[in-house]
Amino acid sequence: MSLRWRIAVGFALVALATAAIVALATPPIVGQGFRELDNDRDGGALATAGASAAATNAPGDDDSADGQTQPAPLSGQAQQSTILRLIVAAAAAAAGASLLGLLGAGRLVRPLTRLEQAASGVARGDLTQRSGLADRHDEFGQLGRTFDSMAGELERADESRRGFLQDAAHELKTPLAVIDATSSAILDGVYTLERRHIETIRDQSRVLARIVDDLRTISLAEGGHLPLERRAVDVATTLASVAAGFEARAARVGVTLAVDAPGGLAVDADPDRARQIVTALVDNALRHTPDGGTVRLVATPVAVAVGRGAARRAIRISVEDTGPGIPPEALPRIFERFFQADPSHSLGAGTSGLGLSIVQALAQAQGGRTGAENGPTGGARLWFELPAASGVAGPG
Numbered sequence: 001m002s003l004r005w006r007i008a009v010g011f012a013l014v015a016l017a018t019a020a021i022v023a024l025a026t027p028p029i030v031g032q033g034f035r036e037l038d039n040d041r042d043g044g045a046l047a048t049a050g051a052s053a054a055a056t057n058a059p060g061d062d063d064s065a066d067g068q069t070q071p072a073p074l075s076g077q078a079q080q081s082t083i084l085r086l087i088v089a090a091a092a093a094a095a096g097a098s099l100l101g102l103l104g105a106g107r108l109v110r111p112l113t114r115l116e117q118a119a120s121g122v123a124r125g126d127l128t129q130r131s132g133l134a135d136r137h138d139e140f141g142q143l144g145r146t147f148d149s150m151a152g153e154l155e156r157a158d159e160s161r162r163g164f165l166q167d168a169a170h171e172l173k174t175p176l177a178v179i180d181a182t183s184s185a186i187l188d189g190v191y192t193l194e195r196r197h198i199e200t201i202r203d204q205s206r207v208l209a210r211i212v213d214d215l216r217t218i219s220l221a222e223g224g225h226l227p228l229e230r231r232a233v234d235v236a237t238t239l240a241s242v243a244a245g246f247e248a249r250a251a252r253v254g255v256t257l258a259v260d261a262p263g264g265l266a267v268d269a270d271p272d273r274a275r276q277i278v279t280a281l282v283d284n285a286l287r288h289t290p291d292g293g294t295v296r297l298v299a300t301p302v303a304v305a306v307g308r309g310a311a312r313r314a315i316r317i318s319v320e321d322t323g324p325g326i327p328p329e330a331l332p333r334i335f336e337r338f339f340q341a342d343p344s345h346s347l348g349a350g351t352s353g354l355g356l357s358i359v360q361a362l363a364q365a366q367g368g369r370t371g372a373e374n375g376p377t378g379g380a381r382l383w384f385e386l387p388a389a390s391g392v393a394g395p396g
Contacts, residue, residue, distance in 0.1 A: 017100055111140040115147060127155040160336075167338035171211055171353055175204035214354040218337070221361035228270040228366065232389035235315055236261040238271070239297045242278045246286065254291040257282075261299035266389040267315045269366050274386065277362050280355040281319040281382050288380065293322035302385060304369075314368070318383035325374040334372045334382070335360040359384060 111133050121129035129151060133144025182200050185191040220226040236259070243257045250257045267274060278297070285295045298318045303311040326334060333339050338353040359382075360370045368386040375381050 013100065017096060018094060111136070111144070115140075115144065118147065118151070122151055122154065127151060127158055164337050167353075168211075168215070171338055172208065175207045175211075178204045179208075211354065214358055218354065218357055218361045221358075221365040224365070226273075226362075226365050228273065230268055230270050230366065232266045233269050233271045233274050235265040235267060235299045235317065236263055238275055238278060239299060239317070242275060242282055243297060245279070246282055250286060250295070253286065253289075254293075255286060255289050256294045258294060258296045260296060261317075265299055265301060265315050267386040268389045269368075269386045273362050273366065277359050277384055278317065278319070280359050281384075284355055284382065285319050285321040285323070285380075288323040289321040290323060293379075295322075296320045301388065304385065313388040314385045315388050316383050316385045318381050320375060320379060320381045322379045325378055326372060326380045328374075331372055331374075335370055356382070 114133065115131050118129040118131045131144035131147045133140050134148055135141065136144065179201050182191065182197055182204075186193055186197055191197050217226070239259045239261045243259050246257060282295065282297070289295055296319070298320065300316050300318075302314050302316045304314045305311050330339075335356045337357045339356075340353070363370050363384040363386065366386055368384055370382075370384045372380065372382045
């Protein structure tokens with residue numbers, strides 16, 4: 001039963017209890033009042049008869065008889081007594097009904113007390129607290145399930161934050177250790193001051209700068225503070241430009257780059273950030289594609305559901321490779337910070353381990369989304385969607 005009906009039934013029960021007590025107490029009280037009134041009348045009649053007899057025996061005292069033979073009226077006392085009893089009965093009924101209402105209110109407030117205790121625990125930092133109301137089928141149950149969901153999200157976010165800090169510390173520690181060891185060796189005379197040692201320090205410093213810059217980009221994007229200059233961006237031109245920038249690298253490792261983007265497709269996005277997303281995905285694909293493989297950049301219009309049967313137009317840009325693919329258990333985590341599906345695979349010099357996290361943050365900052373899946377014939381397919389610019393035809 002819903003909370004609204006429980007409260008309504010509670011008020012009805014209190015009213016019925018009050019009425020029942022008054023109804024049960026009224027008949028005996030009224031009957032007692034009538035009996036007292038009858039007794040008063042009978043006593044008054046007897047007194048009148050006695051006074052008449054006395055007057056007959058003493059005819060000379062007519063004036064005295066007229067003043068003393070009328071009894072004092074007692075019906076007013078009976079009426080007052082009856083009213084007093086009714087007031088006492090009404091007060092008892094109100095007290096009983098109030099006690100019943102108090103008990104009912106206690107039962108209604110008990111779930112709120114449990115929820116308040118759980119909320120206090122979460123406020124103190126104990127994110128394992130739960131309401132204990134999820135099994136109810138009323139408004140308290142819905143509130144409890146919402147609270148439990150919130151607490152669960154907070155707990156997962158806290159675990160993610162702790163993991164991120166550990167991963168960030170680990171990633172920052174490696175280049176710092178190399179810089180410290182190389183510079184110390186030069187200062188101690190173990191290494192001579194050669195160009196290659198200076199280049200090592202420079203390269204590791206650039207890795208540190210890249211990690212810091214990527215973390216800043218992710219933070220700004222997720223916080224909604226990343227400056228964006230959105231306009232219609234031609235998809236085919238952007239993909240062709242990114243592919244041209246990777247041609248030399250792809251040729252060195254024997255990988256073929258292919259672009260499949262029909263003309264006329266445009267996204268509503270910041271052109272620099274859109275190019276940055278595609279660049280990160282192609283860079284990731286090249287690092288996981290063996291010699292002789294292929295990396296394809298594909299663009300297709302799609303319809304994205306927005307609720308209640310409505311949909312908005314978007315452009316999906318996919319980067320497909322012919323590498324070993326992504327382990328199924330790693331697919332849900334592929335866009336997490338510093339996550340590597342294959343820990344034994346070297347990130348290579350100049351990478352921060354945040355490329356795919358940046359892809360997700362930048363796509364979401366521009367109203368899009370990301371995804372990852374394995375191809376039906378092998379290899380991985382990583383994609384992102386951005387809102388289509390006005391005037392772009394939808395799928396089909």
